[in-house]
Amino acid sequence: MSKSIKLVLTLGLVAFVAACAQQEEEPVFIDPEPITVEPPFTGKYK
DSSP, X not given: OOHXXXXXXXXXXXXXXXXXXXXXXXXXXXXXXXXXOOOOOOSOOO
16 A cells, blocks of 8 residues: 555544543532622611
């Protein structure tokens, strides 16, 4: 076989193996909602 055919087959095999490899899942960090204190009810309108 010629060098160009071997090169194309090699690159195709490498691409196939890379596409089929298991992907690592990236950890997802979710920031918790901040806890807020409601103002006390004074009975007056402001």
